[in-house]
Amino acid sequence: MEAFHNILKSMDGMLGGAWWFPYVLLGTGLFFTIYLKFPQVRYFKHAWKVVTGKYDKANSPGDTSHFRALTTALSGTVGTGNIGGVAFALFLGGPAALFWMWATAFFGMTTKFVEVTLSHKYRDKTPDGSMAGGPMYYMDKRLNMKWLAIAFAIATVISSFGTGNLPQSNGIATSIESTFGFDPLMVGSILGILLALVILGGITRIAAVTSKIVPLMALIYVVGAFAVIFANLENVGPAFVSVFSDVFTGSAATGGFLGATIAYAFNRGVNRGLFSNEAGQGSAPIAHAAAKTDEPVSEGMVSILEPFIDTIIICTITGLVILSSGVWKEKHMNTFDRSDMHILAGTYVESDAADKETLFAYINDLDGHGVTDYTGDIQVVNGKAVNAGFTIINARSFAENVTFSIGEPVDNYTGML
Structure with missing residues (x-):
């Protein structure tokens, strides 16, 4: 396992953990933000109107509503990334990492707007009448780069295990084991069966299930998080101060935490920000391509809300729970390899x-x-x-x-x- 871990660590060093990665990811979002004149700000209010169904047309081509497409995409982001991702970012980079998660989300709103709009515009209708789309479709149909489309599709399948399935299942299994003592294998098997019942029904069933589960789980999590925040209300102000004060200085060693430089906090914040909201990863556009509309830009506007909900709201709440309670610099009994x-x-x-x-x-x-x-x-x-x-x-x-x-x-x- 140590050898396998070292292989993954080397791959991370060449990709997500590389020095150039945060600059490319944020730079892309910054470019589109300036080029499109801050669509995440200009279209923010309109996006809420679209997602509530104000402009829905019953005869529009597609498989799901705007709202269901949004919750389907959010189902892949609201989860471990909002809890473990934020905790890991703070553990590695200190409070400043949360600021860079916000930056990733703000510019990621435009990145997602672009990738979803393009995916919807160049989607295809399959023989069974359903819609199929994603970055691989506009890579092939617009860029005429089929080899890149194939490479992206393969990479997406692989990354769906690394960022989608394994962390989520592992997080649930280990939590249930530590709390209730259930065997992780049994928990994983049950999760696999439940997942199969959903995904084998296609995008329509997936969207129907996520439209009910995602809002409920988000509400439960927010209520639980605020219970902790209100219990440590006097520390909320200092928590925000620590986020901004450490942005350009790095985090000093405190408690069990050994500190982080500006560059490291920047890297971990952007890295975990992508893990949280997947803006630029190319996975969300696949879900949004199924939305019922003949105007691709309208679905792009809906996708603007994803990084906002996922990172700016939920991740901030998680960050405040961790920072205000002080657990980020404390040590606890743990098992590690x-x-x-x-x-x-x-x-x-x-x-x-x-x-x-x-x-x-x-x-x-x-x-x-x-x-x-x-x-x-x-x-x-x-x-x-x-x-x-x-x-x-x-x-x-x-x-x-x-x-x-x-x-x-x-x-x-x-x-x-």
């Missing part, structure tokens, strides 16, 4: 400011930190290391009271590492 750990030579103490500054430089790849990996043996007796001379970092925080375990069911390890 060897691939998530860094074992460093030397003993570093969390309460020592100099040690924190040194490790801040190490995890942010700054020059002159002098930290090296531990290369010696670790003797473990009944799950506990009995020798010293090393420090364990889990992702970007100190790991304390570490217990080494092995096997399934898990048992305390004894031996040499």
Whole structure:
């Protein structure tokens, strides 16, 4: 698993985690925003009128209403990205990462407007009478680049597992296991059966189900989140301040959090912003292509609301829950794989400011930190290391009271590492 993790990490370093990725993603949105004269602002009010059905025509070609197309697209974004995505962004990049998620959403509103409009314009009617569309259709029909359309279609299928299916199923299964003790395999199997019952009915059944589930789950989540926010109301103001104050300074080490540079917070914020709202990923236009309308731009206007609802509203609420409650800089009992750990030579103490500054430089790849990996043996007796001379970092925080375990069911390890 460690080797597989390293492969995925290398791929991420070349794509989503690459230094150029945030600039390309935000740059594309910025270009279209200026070129189209801020459609996310000018058409925002009209988009709400369209999605409520004010301009619907019963005889328009398509399979679903504007509202159902919107909830179908939102069903793939409102979920793990709004909870785990935000939490991970804050954990890695600090409060400033939330600002860059907002920026990604604002410019992503225009990006999604463009990709959905084009997908709807160049959609096809299939032999069974349903509509099919997406970026691969305008790549083929308008750009005359069939090879790119095929490559995109293959990449979309692959990414649907990495950003659509696996994180969602894993998040549900692990949560239910930790809360109620149910076997993750059983939970995953039930989820698979329920999913099959929906998707085998085609886009019409998918849209019908999501139009009921998405608003309900969003409402339940918002109510639960506000319960936490109101309990920590006095910290909401400082939470907002920390978001903006850290944008151009980076986040300093605090609590278990070892801090992040401006560049890292920027990268993680944009990266997690895309995971949250998928603006520019090309998946949402496939759902929007089924909308009933003969005016592609009207469906493009509807899609403007997706990043707004998903990131600017729901992700902000999640961010306030995490920041106002203070849990983002606290440490909790957790289980993590060897691939998530860094074992460093030397003993570093969390309460020592100099040690924190040194490790801040190490995890942010700054020059002159002098930290090296531990290369010696670790003797473990009944799950506990009995020798010293090393420090364990889990992702970007100190790991304390570490217990080494092995096997399934898990048992305390004894031996040499």
